Amino acid sequence: MASALKEQHAVFLGNLDDSVPKEDVAAMIKRLILQASGLTVELAAIRVKHSRPSRCLTAFVNFSSQVDQRRTLQTLSNIPVIPQGLVKPGRKLKVDIYKPKFSQPQQVNFTNGDSFFKGQQLGNETRILEFKRGGGDLRKQLKKHLAKYTCAFLNSQGGTLMIGVDDTGFVQGVHCDRAQEDQTRINIDDIIHQFDPPVLPQMYQVQFTPVRDESGIEADLNLKVIEIQVNHSRPDTLYETPSGEVYIRRDGSIRGPLRPKDIQEWCRLKFSNNSDSEDTALKNQVDNLQERLQKLESNRQELDSSNNNDVKRTNSTVCTIL
Structure with a gap:
């Protein structure tokens, strides 16, 4: 039983x-x-x-x-x-x-390419599963969420971002016709291809799953759940988003963007389980990230200083000779 x-x-x-x-x-x-x-x-x-x-x-x-x-x-x-x-x-x-417990996190496959029901309950967010309600401008939704969650999954145990499911796990769907679906795939690829180091095509999959009503009929032919499934990367690789930020995944949430000391702690934990060659690769990544962060901070300070000088010049006294 x-x-x-x-x-x-x-x-x-x-x-x-x-x-x-x-x-x-x-x-x-x-x-x-x-x-x-x-x-x-x-x-x-x-x-x-x-x-x-x-x-x-x-x-x-x-x-x-x-x-x-x-x-x-x-x-x-x-x-x-x-x-x-x-x-x-x-x-x-x-x-x-009722949610069976697994000894190890497992990738989630709810539909096998079939469909969801409107209002279907998919359980809770986990280390490998993130829900976003979506709605509105899909391009803005992807720009807001895709990079950091993909980065977090790559740097952790992999996972799936589901757009069209609310925070409580109930399927709502997002409006996405065929033309929007094609454009959304292009937008997803464009964002992920800007990661450093490069993310290979086989490391992620995108699926548009139809949402049906309780009778099994598609109430809205264009109502779908967008699933971006990210595979676990190599343990000696730390990925950055296109904006140079680093995220990792924890139970039901993400952590980041990481500060240099956070990255050092992440690598310290990795070092204890890796070989000397892997340690060297990770250390090189940390050094490169720290150097980039220092340059960004230096550029920001120079920009602030330049803005202050412009303000001082604008406030100078002007003499008029009559």
């Missing part, structure tokens, strides 16, 4: 009362779902187990479709009254999409 749940659409319930028999908890969950969403689930589809770290019971409710899963998640998240004895005293009912 546990393996089947991982392959189906399931909802997770946490903070359940561990002083109540598991059979009674499952029966209460069944009645609660019927009351909240009008859906009837079999007891065989409800798995209750004890969570030792949380010191409570947890449950996984399996559904036959994505629509029923999302409907139950929304209704249980907003239900005003919880049956007495279901939730452990002093806690609140926790409801979420």
Whole structure:
């Protein structure tokens, strides 16, 4: 049963009362779902187990479709009254999409080139997954987000930037017709090709996935999710954006642009796992980055000084001879 749940659409319930028999908890969950969403689930589809770290019971409710899963998640998240004895005293009912845990981060492939449903819940942002709502001018969206997230993924474990999914993980889609799709591919390539060192074509993929309504019909033929999947680069390489900034990825967020001391710390951690030749390559990168940062700072100071002198000359006294 546990393996089947991982392959189906399931909802997770946490903070359940561990002083109540598991059979009674499952029966209460069944009645609660019927009351909240009008859906009837079999007891065989409800798995209750004890969570030792949380010191409570947890449950996984399996559904036959994505629509029923999302409907139950929304209704249980907003239900005003919880049956007495279901939730452990002093806690609140926790409801979420069931997400299997992996020992190592894995690249995400939600659709296999097929489609999304409008309002489909894709889970939470992770070290290898970033959501952006998009909307408006696609070119501005790419200019704002693409360089730094691609850089962070390249310098970390790889990952996927999904434009058209809101911060809570629900698919919304962005308007993108065929001509805009072609132009967007060109814009993405243009930005990524300006990275230093160069990013090879096989190191990233771009996909435009259609968004359909709950019936499986494309409500808007031009509504899509843009997925930019970035592969993990060599461990001895540190990538810069076209503007010379460096980013790395952490759980659900990015860090940067990095300061010279941050880059040194990043390399120090890398040095402990690399060979002498890799250490030398990384050190050379750090030296080059620091030199470029120093030149930028020097140019900025010269520009500020020049602007100040111009202001002083403008304020000089003018004498007029009559």
